Amino acid sequence: xxxxxxxxxxxxxxxxxxxxxxxxxxxxxxxxxxxxxxxxxxxxxxxxxxxxxxxxxxxxxxxxxxxxxxxxxxxxxxxxxxxxxxxxxxxxxxxxxxxxxxxxxxxxxxxxxxxxxxxxxx
Numbered sequence: 001x002x003x004x005x006x007x008x009x010x011x012x013x014x015x016x017x018x019x020x021x022x023x024x025x026x027x028x029x030x031x032x033x034x035x036x037x038x039x040x041x042x043x044x045x046x047x048x049x050x051x052x053x054x055x056x057x058x059x060x061x062x063x064x065x066x067x068x069x070x071x072x073x074x075x076x077x078x079x080x081x082x083x084x085x086x087x088x089x090x091x092x093x094x095x096x097x098x099x100x101x102x103x104x105x106x107x108x109x110x111x112x113x114x115x116x117x118x119x120x121x122x
Contacts, residue, residue, distance in 0.1 A: 009077030011108070012115035016075030031120060037074045038116040044070075045105045048086065052099045060098065061090050078108045 017030045044067045051060035068083030070076075082104050089097035 009081045011076070011078050011111045012119065013075035013077055014119055017073070020073070034074055034116050034119055037070055037076070038113060038120075040070075041079075041109050041113065045109050048102055048105065052095060052102055055095055057090065057093070060095075061087070064090065064098075076112050079105070079112055082108055 014030075017034055018027065020026075020030055020033065044063060047063035048060065048067065051063055064083050064086045068080055068087060071079035071083060082101060085101040086098045089095070089101055
């Protein structure tokens with residue numbers, strides 16, 4: 001990761017998504033949610049990068065908040081942290097900083113995708 005972070009977040013914490021409903025027997029819902037997040041992740045990353053390239057503040061903020069909130073819900077800690085960094089730069093209207101932070105997204109998304117695939121295969 002290119003920016004200094006105070007923590008080394010988990011790529012994926014299955015316990016987070018398992019607690020979505022509060023019922024241990026609702027694991028199928030968690031699996032559906034993880035699968036949906038996994039399918040939507042490439043488009044989320046693409047939207048962030050496109051909005052940053054076009055200097056579209058509203059679209060960039062909307063797309064990064066979408067990624068950040070969904071990543072937090074599904075337990076994708078690394079993506080959540082990167083989303084927070086991008087958001088912080090955007091709030092200061094620092095597109096260069098946001099773009100630098102977003103450079104970590106493709107690799108983090110690949111790691112998350114692998115972790116999701118292992119989770120869904122179990």
